[in-house]
């Protein structure tokens with residue numbers, strides 16, 4: 001790809017990039033959120049029209065203006081959000097749109113044989129007749145990859161494929177990529193995870209702010225160098241933590257049962273405690289009951305059996321406001337749904353949850369002056385970058401929205417902080433900042449329940465780690481004994 005440039009209103013997504021990749025190589029495309037990785041690859045796949053770009057395949061200029069152009073040039077792409085048709089079977093999804101025909105009849109037998117061949121070459125076993133909607137995400141991803149290969153892809157682009165996988169599934173994916181490479185397939189692997197890039201890639205290209213900042217081969221690669229290319233400085237990953245010795249229990253869940261949206265038991269007999277001065281991490285692949293657990297603690301979902309105690313008092317099935325008033329702060333998993341009102345201005349969002357306090361309203365009339373003071377205090381203390389307190393919250397970047405939520409919640413002076421996926425979608429600088437706030441709160445003697453699908457985050461921050469699997473606590477480990485391996489197994493339902 002030569003001279004690639006793509007602007008969206010107000011942002012240069014790809015800024016003069018030259019990118020080349022060799023046959024049968026696994027190339028990492030590494031970068032923070034917003035670096036331009038997806039856009040660059042969508043241009044190659046014909047999904048995004050560039051302002052300028054020339055594409056050469058095997059030395060010849062190719063004109064790729066749509067995904068079907070890309071497919072006929074043997075380029076396939078698996079997106080972050082799948083494009084499968086849920087009620088259709090694996091086979092039907094794989095052949096969708098290009099069903100092989102003989103004598104005007106659909107030749108499913110031929111397609112089936114082809115699919116079985118592909119399963120063999122990838123090393124996956126797959127029931128071609130299972131409806132895709134019944135497969136776990138990890139298997140759905142395999143269907144997406146098989147679909148691309150079925151269309152003859154010799155250059156396979158995978159956009160953050162591991163974000164939906166357990167560590168075990170990730171390893172299996174890597175084995176398959178290795179096999180595909182040996183069979184002559186080229187893989188472009190988009191990720192923001194350094195260790196994944198280093199594990200699987202022959203070379204790694206790093207992007208930052210729309211530009212390529214470097215390409216390193218496996219032999220010369222180091223985490224420090226990658227991190228520098230990615231964010232322009234080395235990452236600080238160790239947090240200063242004083243030893244936690246307190247016996248004061250701030251949160252206790254005992255034998256908790258909670259139902260999910262589908263009325264199935266989502267939390268099954270979970271017991272845990274969070275003490276003053278500790279971060280208790282909950283690891284697990286998303287969808288194993290973490291969301292429902294947090295909602296039950298926060299009074300947002302009914303507790304069917306068991307009890308939630310906050311500082312010794314039973315607080316199950318009370319109003320969310322009662323939970324907050326017991327000294328609990330909540331950084332919700334979905335900041336757009338539960339953390340902020342995007343159509344409100346910044347100062348209104350800093351007030352949420354405080355609005356009943358006397359200092360901010362008298363007999364139902366809000367006090368503009370003290371609200372502004374609160375907003376400015378939070379903006380300053382938590383580095384929220386916003387043109388003004390009157391800016392619509394939806395116009396802030398994701399990182400600044402999250403700083404706003406975290407800042408508001410922490411400025412309540414809570415004893416207990418329930419932080420769910422607190423750094424999701426943030427870039428490294430934003431992530432570090434939010435993480436440092438949680439560690440600081442812990443060091444001040446607050447208790448933190450950290451629910452995160454990001455294993456590195458859980459390992460870096462937690463004093464103790466619980467792993468949830470299918471609604472239960474599959475295991476509990478002290479930070480000192482926890483490794484990716486042990487947690488990964490528990491996350492994938494394998495008993496250590």
Ligand SMILES: Nc1ncnc2c1ncn2[C@@H]1O[C@H](COP(=O)(O)OP(=O)(O)O)[C@@H](O)[C@H]1O
Nearest residue numbers: 008011013031032033034035036037038039040
């Ligand atoms: N369809 C779009 N409309 C407007 N802006 C976009 C669109 N797609 C991407 N962007 C912007 O382009 C930049 C690069 O995004 P993207 O390629 O998705 O980065 P990455 O995949 O590295 O996270 C970001 O600032 C993003 O907000």
Ligand SMILES: [Mg+2]
Nearest residue numbers: 037038039159
């Ligand atoms: Mg992307």
